[in-house]
Amino acid sequence: MKTARPRRSRPPSRLPKCPTGIQGLDEITGGGLPRGRPTLVCGGAGCGKTLFAAEFLVRGVVQFNEPGVFMTFEETAVELRANVASLGFDLASLERQEKILIDHVHVERSEIHETGDYDLEGLFVRLNLAIDSIGAKRVVLDTLEALFAGLPNEAILRAELRRLFRWLKDKGVTAIITAERGREQLTRHGMEEYVSDCVILLDHRVNNQIATRHLRVVKYRGALHGTNEFPFLIGEKGISVLPITSLALNHKVPEGRIPTGIPRLDAMLGGRGFFRGSSILLTGTPGTGKTIVSANFAQAAGRRGERVLFVSFEESPDQLIRNMLSIGLRLEPLVRRGLLRFHSARPSLYGLEMHLATLFKEIATFRPHIVIVDPVTSLMEAGTDFEGKAMVTRLIDYLKAQQITSLFTSLTQGGHALQQSEASMSSLMDAWLLLQDFEGNGERNRVLYVLKARGMAHSNQIREFLISNRGIDLVDAYIGPSGVLTGSARAAQDSREQAEALTRQQEAGRRKQELQRHRASLERQIDGLKSEHEAGTDELRQIDEQVGVQTRLLSAERTELGRLRQADVPTVPVSRRIRQTKSAQHSP
Amino acid sequence: MKKRPPRTSIRAVRDPVNPWPLRTCVLRLFVAGASVRSHQAILRVRELCANELKGQCALEVIDIYQQPGLARDSQILATPTLIREFPRPIRRLIGNLTNQAQLLAGLDLGSVREAALR
Incomplete structure (x- = not known):
């Protein structure tokens, strides 16, 4: 009894959804189309209604094991199979497995004579048979509007359509009904009157000679949904809707850092290079070395054994390899080892969406650690500014979600105004390196700044950027009272400073010798004085000894005399008398 | 005595190009169950076979509820549908056949008689 309904614990108000499996659509609709209800897909000619419906069925079978019935009123089964085969869907094999059933309803006005009252029970019976024979959960009716062309009595038709949609709901199948876009209404024959649960509008617009497909969920009863127009594209693997705004900013960030391959640049970036999974912008005027840095x-990544996808919109792979060889970068071995893959295409080859889709596909198959886009600006020129930015946002979002590090180069026209125009894109980036030309003294010199690097202490200083046949080197630019000096001016300044240093060194040497000489003479003087002093001390000692002997003799004499005279009063102590005698001796 | 409508020859239906010795007309009527419309259509087509076609006609009545596969094979959309399988070209008449003018125009009995004469 309890095992019967374990899934009913969800809130009852929640509408059950049927995932389409179409990339991006389930995100917008919050899980798919309303389960067990019909959905109207409308749009103009050639906007992909039939493919949309076909993909819904095929993905239903392949991903969700829900068999489907495709009832086509326009194309025959053979045509349909051929058309969707271009998207890599093999309808014929799915039909053989009895997972998909195609029923072509032939409606031809010229063959039909009306002779009285009728209903569309034939359609119902066929649909019922098809659904029951394979246990279908999904149904596509493409497109019911052919009936309006084929059957003369619109009143009967409308009544029967109303009954059909009711019947589909009762049958519990999730259905897609396609309809042609009308002039004032959503559909030409007002099909939206009958299908009230979910309406999706497809659109194909041409802007600046480049066509972009858009998808919009006009209505979704009982569910929240993205209401914006989302670009979508029909690629080799079916439809993918590319939501811009539904992407939340909550990707996981990997911790590690990756060196740039230029040790001095790593040093500028807190000593360890960029964060893994970050997006890096490299802007510069023409010829400042953007491609070389990339x-x-x-190459540095390839040497670590990481896979790199190099998307080049300017140079062919061979040209790039040859040019990089001239500065000592050997890319070809990496290509051979399958660590580096080039994807070269002209930006004008197709629209932005298609570029994006091919990139996504390339990334999905190659699974790179690093993606380099050189330059992203020429890709952005393929669309309007807004589209271009939206595309870069989507690309970055996609790459970040996959934790892929991305490096975008951006070509600026020089001057500071354009640097500002990059600001819109730079806000998407985690790190921004600026390569610039300094012109002066009849030469141009390249310099490099780190304008921003989120999450790390980075150098705010300018570095001169040297390209030689041994690769890149960063040199401290000379910053002094006369401003920033680069190139030959820096070299001249260097040699001037060297000369000055040499003079200073010689001067110091001379002074040191002089001082040493002086010190030596002083030492000699000290020695002389010392010996003089020692001689004085000796003389004193001799005098003292002499005096002592005399005193002793004297006092002995005196005692002897006294004893002889028998005197008993010793008058003045001997020592005082000696002193007196001494002073008497010196005074003359 | 009431005339019996001619019975459907299965062979005639399967091979409408060379169906049946009299070579006049092969008709198939698709109906959906025993509705009022179905009855009207069946009665009308039997009348037609008996009167206008003077019995020179093979008629098969098919209930698509009973044989849904035939509905698909014969491209049935509306019911009732009357299909003139022979003579060629195939003609389809939808509705309960109450509109006499449309019915006769749709069946194009002139060509049926012509075929019968050949």
Whole structure:
């Protein structure tokens, strides 16, 4: 009794949903189409209604094991199979497995004569047979509007359609009904009157000669849904809707750091390079070495054994490899080892969406650790500014979600105004390196700044950027009272400073010798004085000894005399008398 | 005595190009169950076979509820549908056949008689 309904614990108000499996659509609709109800997909000619419906069925079978019936009113089964085969769907094999059933309803006005009252029970019976024979959970009716062209009596038709949708709901199948876009209504024949649960509008617009497909969920009864227009594309693997705004900023961030391949640059970035999984922008005027920095980054990654996808919109892979060889970067071995893959395409080859889709596909198959886009600006030129930014946002979001480090180079036209225009894109980036030309003294010199690097202490200083046949080197630019000096001016300043240093060194040497000489003479003087002093001390000692002997003799004499005179009063102590005699001796 | 409508020859239906010795007309009527419309259509087509076609006609009545597969194979959309399988070209008439003018125009009995004469 309890095991019967374990899933009923969800809140009852929640509408059950039927995942479409179409990339991105389930995100927008919060889980898919309303389960067990019909959904109207409308749009103009060639906007992908039939493919949308076909993908819904095929993914239903392949991913969710829900068999489906495709009832087509326009294309024959053979045509349909051929058309969806272009998206990699093999309908024929699914039909053989009895997972998909295609029923072509032939409606031809010229063959039909109306002779009285009728209903569309034939359609119901066929649909019922098809659904029951394979146990279908999904149904596509593409497109019922052919009936309006084929059957003369619109009143009967409308009544029968109403009954059909009711019947589909009762049958419990999730259905997609396609309809042609009308002039004032959503659909030409007002099908939205009957299908009231979910309406999806497809659209194909041309802007600046580049066509973009859009998808919008016009209505979704009983569920929250993204209401914006989302670009979508039909690629080799079916439809993918690319939500811009539904992507939340909550990707996981990996911790590690990755070196750039330029040790001095790593030092500028807190000593350890960029964060893994971050997005890096490299802006610069033409010829400042953006591609070279990128190639260095690629090579360093390849040497660590990481896979790099190099998307080049300017150079062919061979050209890139050859050019990089001239500065000592050997990319070819990495290509051979399958660590570096190039994806070269002209930006004008197709629209932004298609570019994005091919990139996604390339990334999904190659699974790179690092993606380099060189330059992203020429890709952005393929669309409007807004679209371009939206595309970069989506690309970055996608890469971040996959924890792939991305490096975008951006070509600026020089001057500071354009640097500002990059600001819109730079806000998406975690790190921003600026390569610049300094012109002066009849030469141009490259310099590099780290404008921003989120989450790390980075150098705020300018570095001169040298490209030689041994690769890249960063040199401290000379910053002094006369400003920033680079190139030959820096070299001249260097040699000037060297000369000055040499003079200072010689001067100091001379002074040191002089001082040493002086010190030596002083020492000699000290020695002389010392010996003089010692001589004085000796003389004193001799005098003292002499005096002592005399005193002793004297006092002995005196005692002897006294004893002889028998005197008994010793008058003045002997010592005082000696002193007196001494002073008497010196005074003359 | 009431005339019996001619019975459907299965062979005639399977091979409508060379169906049946009299070579006049092969008709198939698809109905959905025993509804009022179905009855009207069946009665009308039997009348037609008896009167206008003077019995020179093979008629098969199919209930698509009983044989849904035939509905698919014969491209049935509306019911009732009357299909003139022979003579060629195939003609389809939808509705309960109450509109006499449309019915006769749709069946194009002139060509049926012509075929019968050949």
